[in-house]
Amino acid sequence: MNRRQFVKSAIFTSVGMLFLKATNLIAEQSKKIIEKVTTRKYNNLNVSLLGFGCMRLPLQENSISIDLNKTQKMVDYAIAHGVNYFDTAWFYHGGKSEIVIGKVLKKYPRKSFYLADKLPLRVLQDKQDVENKFNEQLKKCQVDYFDFYLAHNVNKREINTLERCDVYSQLLKKKKEGKIKYLGFSFHDSPELLEDVIKKYKWDFVQLQINPVDWKAVNAEKQYEIATKYNLPVIVMNPLKGGQLSTLNQKAVDLLKAANSKISPSAWSLRYCATLPNVLVVLSGMTAYEHVVDNVNTFTNFKPLTDKEQGILSNAIAVYNSSGAIACTYCQYCIDCPIGIDIPKHFLLYNQYKANGKKSRFVTGYESIEADKRADKCISCGICKIRCPQKLDIPNLLKEVYNLYKSLS
């Protein structure tokens, strides 16, 4: 090799290496400028406005078990985009939600996310059970403490459980030990009861069901006002009413698309909730990767709804309300029907029919339910009515679904 050749090759090599380095740098740079979702301040915490709900995780095909890989991908995407609030509970996915979210979050440093879990008031047997359930939850989630901890679904019935099992003082003890950072409760009952509960015990936050449909329909407005009055930040659950508000019906979607063709119907409702100033987190139970991407987009550089947009949304909701859908959020709390009737499935079929009007799809859907689990087997025992956070008169609604089936088939 002569000198000339040597110099040539040396220059080529160094240029090549520089090029590689540059692409690398650019790639890193582009990673760094991933836009993060908007956060809100709570004491010294920076909580993402979008919360990751764990009640509707993706399922494996034809199964009721959670798809771990899909969940991991969704959570990875969410965390990369700054989502840091995760909300699970004892009852979700038949107790599997806590385990899965524990596994999925394992690889992230504990301080990088906020985990919320809930005490299952409904199944508490005695005082000791509070301690047992709490410790089991820590174990299932593979953590040492919960950032947010809630008494699950305080209502007329469970308020007695709070006293009977001495729940509050035990949880307060946990808070002093540092195993709970902030203590709150989730709530679906009347505004009067909400005020009673807030007055009776000292809470740090409250979780309410808020969405454009329920704002007037089930007193969400009053509940929000009470929470604000007592200075409790609100965590919003069911902002999309179990997905109903992300599909709406054709007419309502057309109205929204006419106003802004770029954003999805779910974005409208989520923004509606996040526009309220006292809202800390808007939880969304995302079932698919696309949902996460869409929601992250909605909350990146979050813009509150303008007055004009509020008007458009309320028009669309009015159109949707007139379609006669059942106000079920498919939360599955009624799934332990003693007779085994798959209640949420019935309501989903009914609502889909009300939204798209496809008769054959409703009939085949109904007939795909096992004969033992169909609406006509209902004996009106009313156990589901106690479970339902939406206070639906399930036995009568089931009759309605059955009548619809009879009239269509």
Next chain:
Amino acid sequence: MKKNKIIYILRLAVSTIVLIVSFLAFTTTFSVFAKFFVIQLGPNIISLVTSFSLSVLISVLAIIAFTFLFGRFYCSLICPLGILQNFIGFFSFKKSKNYKNMFKTRYVISAIVLGALFFGWIAGLKILEPYTNFGLIASSIFTPVYNLITNTQNYEFTITTLIISLIPFTILILLVLFKRSFFCTAICPIGTILGLFAKYGICRLKIDDKCINCGICFNTCPSGSIDLKNRIIDNEICIRCLKCVSKCPKQAISFGMSKNNKTSVLFSQSRRNFILSSTLILGAFATGAGSAIIRSKFFIKDKIRSILPPGSVDFRRLSSKCTNCQLCVSLCPNKVIHSRDLNHSSIYMDYSKNFCKYDCNICSSVCPTGAIKKISLQEKQHCRIGLAKIDRNKCINCGICVSQCPVKALSIDEENGNRILQYNATVCIGCGACQVTCPQNAIEIVAIVEQTKTIIYN
């Protein structure tokens, strides 16, 4: 009288008492007799495999240790079917044929049965387990007879149950008359398990030098365990009926410690034989296991969803443990538990004539296999087994059911002079008291998916 005769008569006396107690457990309504079935090996093994409990383990270990020390006395003293065969055997005058150890048959049978059991299917034991067969025979053949004699009504007599129990009974009689203890030595899986321990057992029956080769013992032995040529009694299949001891004219057969381990030869013959036999047995085990798995995947279905006795939890659990021995059916004071039939693939409850008594948990306390879980009376009183379906078109709001309901799930509300029946399902346990008393047949108890605790709110 000679000492040997006394031992034999003593053995007979104990057997008779046990047999009578076993019969009384099924024919009368006193649950005390059923306590005896705590030490039945078959049900014990089922409950040990399907749900572990210390007391059952102790019982199993005790039986096995006893068998290892003294031989298969279990078969002639505790097993009700063994004793029953023994008594039927008095009518058999067939002499023993040549020494023949049916080891392949019995090992293959028990391997299949146990293979299926370990993978959750007890069909094999349902058919072959001696206690269950005794239960079937006693409850559906002898109870009706007993009822006729004493003029009582303890058992719901149906043709189906009669046929179900007559089949094993006739087969058993034929076997005993023509093949003596063929069932105990070649079929019974419980006997096979005990035999394995007895084979290497410590105390045995021995033939000593006083023997004159008269062959009387050989002819009386029901299990064909006596090898005259070598003067050996095969401890593996000897069921300790002690007939040979009492019949021997020279009193040459005695019972005591023995170092002589020469018995039937399965594994020691040759390598070829050993490999063949073990493949056969492993294959049989795999067949049983495989069929159990296939069944649990594809074939488990309840024909009609039915109400199950409190403690059964759900149909899947019950059907994987219940051998249909009829003990609960016989002992239920209100006779609401019924034997399986063509429409029901397990025991079920029927409220058409009577209801489940509120302060009673006999079925759960006697069940020897744990198919009906042991639950305390308090647990039973909060165990929901069904729910009431009220036909509002038929109901006349008379309120008779209200007074019958033990958990106060029913009440009459009076609004503006209108009486309306209110039903609080959260406390209802589905006992059926309302269904039975309703004059309009407006209430029907409906089976539920899984038995749950009713929650008590203070």
